[in-house]
Amino acid sequence: MASQQADRGRVGGLRRAVDGTAAEWFGLAVRLGLAVVWGWAGLAKVSDPAEAAQAVRAYEILPESLVKPVGWGLPFLELALALLLALGLGTRIVAVVSAVLLLVFIAGISSAWTRGISIDCGCFGGGGAVDESQTKYLQEILRDSGFLLLSAWLVYRPRTRLSMDAWLAA
Amino acid sequence: MSEKNREGKRNARDKMKEARAAEEAKARRNKKLAVGGVVAVVIAAAVVVGVVVQNQRSKPETPTAAPAGTVGDKNLVIPVGAANAPSTLTVYEDPRCPACGSFERTFSPTVDQLEDAGKIVVNYHIVSFIDRSLGGSGSKYGANALGCAQDAGHFRDYHDVLYRNQPEETEDSFGSKQTLIDLAKQVPGLDTPEFQACVNDNEFGGWVSAVQQDFDKSSYKSTPTVLLNGEAVYPKKGDEQISPENLVKWVDAANQGKELGTPGSNGQSPAPSSTAAESNNPPSP
Numbered sequence: 001m002a003s004q005q006a007d008r009g010r011v012g013g014l015r016r017a018v019d020g021t022a023a024e025w026f027g028l029a030v031r032l033g034l035a036v037v038w039g040w041a042g043l044a045k046v047s048d049p050a051e052a053a054q055a056v057r058a059y060e061i062l063p064e065s066l067v068k069p070v071g072w073g074l075p076f077l078e079l080a081l082a083l084l085l086a087l088g089l090g091t092r093i094v095a096v097v098s099a100v101l102l103l104v105f106i107a108g109i110s111s112a113w114t115r116g117i118s119i120d121c122g123c124f125g126g127g128g129a130v131d132e133s134q135t136k137y138l139q140e141i142l143r144d145s146g147f148l149l150l151s152a153w154l155v156y157r158p159r160t161r162l163s164m165d166a167w168l169a170a
Numbered sequence: 171m172s173e174k175n176r177e178g179k180r181n182a183r184d185k186m187k188e189a190r191a192a193e194e195a196k197a198r199r200n201k202k203l204a205v206g207g208v209v210a211v212v213i214a215a216a217v218v219v220g221v222v223v224q225n226q227r228s229k230p231e232t233p234t235a236a237p238a239g240t241v242g243d244k245n246l247v248i249p250v251g252a253a254n255a256p257s258t259l260t261v262y263e264d265p266r267c268p269a270c271g272s273f274e275r276t277f278s279p280t281v282d283q284l285e286d287a288g289k290i291v292v293n294y295h296i297v298s299f300i301d302r303s304l305g306g307s308g309s310k311y312g313a314n315a316l317g318c319a320q321d322a323g324h325f326r327d328y329h330d331v332l333y334r335n336q337p338e339e340t341e342d343s344f345g346s347k348q349t350l351i352d353l354a355k356q357v358p359g360l361d362t363p364e365f366q367a368c369v370n371d372n373e374f375g376g377w378v379s380a381v382q383q384d385f386d387k388s389s390y391k392s393t394p395t396v397l398l399n400g401e402a403v404y405p406k407k408g409d410e411q412i413s414p415e416n417l418v419k420w421v422d423a424a425n426q427g428k429e430l431g432t433p434g435s436n437g438q439s440p441a442p443s444s445t446a447a448e449s450n451n452p453p454s455p
Contacts, residue, residue, distance in 0.1 A: 046224075048302070049224040049225075050229070050379055050382065050383050050386065052224070053228075053386070054299075054302075054386045057387075064387075068228075069221055071224075072224035072225065072228075073217040073220050073221045073224075075220060076216040076217055076219065076220025077213060077216060077217050079216060079220075080212050080215075080216035080217070081213070083212070083216075089208065089209065090205045090206060090208065090209035093205075093209050118391075120303065125302075126302050126303045127302070128299060128302060128303070130303065131392070165205070168205065169201075
């Protein structure tokens with residue numbers, strides 16, 4: 001009896017933590033953090049179109065005809081996600097797109113790793129072939145997994161402070 | 171009040187409540203749809219605009235202007251030595267690449283001699299990808315300056331000077347156009363107003379990008395990539411390590427029974443008489 005009550009209390013506490021005001025402020029931090037990540041990643045890939053294309057080509061996954069469209073379009077997709085996250089507009093959909101994109105990146109890096117090719121992921125600019133001793137596949141995957149957790153949180157709890165979503169719902 | 175009447179009232183109230191709830195749900199759904207639509211439009215527009223803008227910004231794979239004397243179907247290659255030499259040495263180098271610097275300082279006296287003897291023509295591909303990973307512009311500006319030197323007929327000498335004065339890979343000295351112009355003073359006749367303008371205006375920037383894009387699409391992944399008649403010889407040819415002596419041996423073997431080429435001076439200074447490796451000039455502070 002007593003333990004049941006304690007359980008209920010704990011569940012209530014958890015629910016308050018996940019749904020309460022504090023969680024909405026936490027959500028704001030997650031949302032802005034992810035916006036900074038996408039903004040930084042996108043901007044770093046914009047300046048040199050040939051470099052962006054080569055970063056994609058180096059994965060040796062896409063056919064040559066898709067290398068340039070992907071290399072050129074991807075940074076702007078990332079910038080669009082950054083903008084939408086910063087505004088807090090359609091947070092859950094944007095978080096889903098973020099998560100899918102990060103899963104694609106993790107799959108691409110894992111694929112390069114297992115095929116034994118030596119590349120920089122080109123996640124934040126750069127990219128292309130590097131010396132075998134300079135590959136950082138594990139760090140790159142762990143980093144993207146961290147960003148994936150941020151996205152997953154926003155899919156789970158898309159309601160955040162200072163968002164256009166909240167303003168539209170009011 | 172009869173039972174019936176009361177029930178009827180409650181029914182009406184419930185219905186109104188239900189109707190209002192349904193309306194609110196519908197409004198929420200519409201709002202969600204609208205937000206989803208806006209998100210889709212923003213993402214699609216960004217990607218389309220991005221592809222169009224980057225397509226316009228990217229430099230063509232076939233350069234609009236190339237240094238005089240460059241060869242190949244897109245004029246991306248700088249040839250040094252007799253065009254009719256029996257053997258071809260193909261060299262891919264980045265001005266900032268330390269391994270290229272050490273290759274050049276060890277091999278350039280030998281390579282110069284092989285050129286002047288009409289034994290080889292060297293096809294230089296001056297690539298510029300180190301700027302991508304380390305930041306800066308020393309690869310690109312250095313490659314452009316080499317294009318300017320080629321245009322002025324002093325490629326070989328300026329190329330040797332650059333590699334003898336190569337900074338640490340992480341130091342971007344070649345990103346300074348003034349440094350590139352100052353180094354040209356070591357090549358008699360190169361430091362002209364035309365050369366300075368060519369370096370300062372990054373005149374062959376489009377050509378430099380085209381050479382790099384060609385390298386991007388090639389199967390070669392690092393520099394220096396050195397091929398003798400199409401076969402990789404750096405760092406090894408088969409099981410044999412490359413050395414000045416071995417390079418001469420390999421070239422002579424490939425040239426056996428073939429007529430040597432007729433090298434012109436091409437405005438270059440003659441090869442040194444010794445094959446001794448050159449020392450690196452300490453980079454000026």
